[in-house]
Amino acid sequence: MHGDCLSPVDRALRGVGSVALARLGQWQDDDDLDYVEGHGMLGDFKEPATRTVYVRVRCRKCARCLAHKRRLWTARAMDEVRWSMRTWFGTLTVSPERRFQATMLADKRVSNTRCESLSSLSSVERTRAIARELQPEVTRWMKRVRKASRAQLRYLLVCEPHKDEFPHFHLLLHERGQPVAKRTLEEKWSYGFSNFRLVPAGEVAHVGYVCKYISKSAMTRVRASRRYGQPAGLIRNAAKQ
Ligand SMILES: [Zn+2]
Numbered sequence: 514m515h516g517d518c519l520s521p522v523d524r525a526l527r528g529v530g531s532v533a534l535a536r537l538g539q540w541q542d543d544d545d546l547d548y549v550e551g552h553g554m555l556g557d558f559k560e561p562a563t564r565t566v567y568v569r570v571r572c573r574k575c576a577r578c579l580a581h582k583r584r585l586w587t588a589r590a591m592d593e594v595r596w597s598m599r600t601w602f603g604t605l606t607v608s609p610e611r612r613f614q615a616t617m618l619a620d621k622r623v624s625n626t627r628c629e630s631l632s633s634l635s636s637v638e639r640t641r642a643i644a645r646e647l648q649p650e651v652t653r654w655m656k657r658v659r660k661a662s663r664a665q666l667r668y669l670l671v672c673e674p675h676k677d678e679f680p681h682f683h684l685l686l687h688e689r690g691q692p693v694a695k696r697t698l699e700e701k702w703s704y705g706f707s708n709f710r711l712v713p714a715g716e717v718a719h720v721g722y723v724c725k726y727i728s729k730s731a732m733t734r735v736r737a738s739r740r741y742g743q744p745a746g747l748i749r750n751a752a753k754q
Contacts, residue, residue: 514568519575523567583728586735589742590669590685590720597667597687600712602723603698605654605682607647608705612679618646636678644672644680644734650704651682657701664691667738673726683723685712 515521571578594600607615619642620631631639651670659666667687672680686698686709698709712720727733 514570516571516581517577518571518581519577520572521569522572524570526566526568579728582735583724586669586727586737586742587721587724589737590724592742593667593669593685593687594712594720597689599688599692599714600720601686601688601693601695601698601709602712603684603686603707603709605651605684605702605704606706607679607681611704615643615646619643622646636674640674640678640680641734647680647682647704648672648736654702654704658693658697661697661701662691662693664693665689666693667741668736669723669738669741670736671723671726672734672736673729683726685720685723 571581573582616631619639622645623629623631623634623642631642634642655666655668658664665688667689668684670682670684672682674680686693695709699707727735
């Protein structure tokens with residue numbers, strides 16, 4: 514489960530033990546377990562009621578985990594590009610007034626929920642708190658674009674901090690069916706600067722440009738359409754059209 518991670522962590526999972534394993538005698542040495550008695554096709558059995566299993570998983574922070582995450586999302590994005598009519602690469606940034614507003618909102622939320630001020634948080638937590646206030650605006654932007662263009666759109670959104678910690682967004686927007694105009698994409702973002710350009714046909718390598726941000730830091734957050742890069746998402750989408 515932990516792949517090539519440099520510092521894997523152990524996670525506890527609790528679950529019901531299986532009769533098959535109990536019959537194989539795998540539980541016999543464990544005195545701490547509760548057993549459920551019952552009848553099966555092969556006669557009486559004793560089945561452990563619950564069991565805790567420790568699973569070693571990725572830390573999601575080390576260089577190898579970040580590289581793994583980037584490879585995973587790059588592969589998904591490339592498939593989405595192949596399955597789409599066209600794909601846009603875009604950047605959304607936030608204007609100084611909106612920055613001020615989002616920072617105030619984040620500060621208010623942090624003081625209400627944690628009794629701390631935004632400035633007392635670590636830079637990672639601060640960026641995350643501000644990004645949280647901006648996410649709904651990205652959702653509203655997406656809704657406005659969908660409404661104006663009547664297009665079926667799939668997306669991969671990466672939130673990345675500027676040098677000054679303030680977050681901005683990079684995204685891939687995949688057109689299924691109806692095309693979207695560049696002007697629509699840019700006009701509907703009212704929070705600051707936006708720029709969109711088409712990923713040239715057949716040049717899926719451009720996808721790496723968005724995905725490279727994913728491996729730049731553990732602070733980077735990814736948001737995507739449901740079942741992004743999975744054939745199930747494609748089938749579901751095709752059925753809808
Ligand atoms: Zn790791």
